[in-house]
Amino acid sequence: MAWDGYITNLMSGTPPFVQEAAICGSEVGKESVWASTPGGQLANVTVAEIKAMMSLDRSPLFASGLHLGGNKCTVLRDNLHSDEDNTIDVKMRPTATDPQSYSITIAKTLKSLIIVKGMKDIPGGKINIKASDMKQYLRTKGY
Template sequence: MSWEAVVDSIMQQDNVIDCAIVGCSPGQESVWVSFKDGTFLSITSAEVKALMTAERSSLFTNGVTLGNIKCTVLRDMLFDSDLGTMDLKTKATENEPTYCISVAKTKLALIFVKGKAESHAGNLNVVVDRTAKNLRSFGY
């Protein structure tokens, strides 16, 4: 399996503008592969650690940051064994609209998918779920 092929497959979706696969195991929190022109390339280990915290309520209170972009947590089922997903929305700025971001968790990685401004998180969840199932089938 080629990581670049996984990114290419995700980016072929009409409603996707950015994606990344990031290690989430302790000590392995780093970007494995990312869309070359995306902001997820700059996701830091500290940002991944913040997403993986056991204390989940602070995520709703304080939000999260991904690649230096502030986000609001809309739904957190990241540690739910059946779903393993999270929905985020970027915070609006003067120059940028808001974007939905869907995250899926596998044993070793987080998959991030950012949609176009008009995309709904539900549509992005289909993409991250499919990718997560594929990675799980390879032991990731």
């Protein structure tokens, strides 16, 4: 399946409010980035980071945070393994090269994780809707 069109869809919006997006395989043994915004930090999401997100032991996420593409994030709300929601809301912390923090939502489908990073000062709720809509669509397609 060609995933670049899904990234284009996640990036769409008027005015634009998504800075970057990624779709990652989440099945055990198949963890990888399937598609991402070219040149973005989310292109660097690692297998270990995907495994940490998918782990049933959620305590490390709150104790030490979550990493995405090597960047530390604070977990704000974790319902990834909740059948009604299947999302995590996080805040990417400022780095040495970028003093801003960004809202990110991660949504789980049957076989993948959808990661959507908002632009500066975009509230997490708006990003959550974008990720959740894509999650619902991909679930209807068996992904």
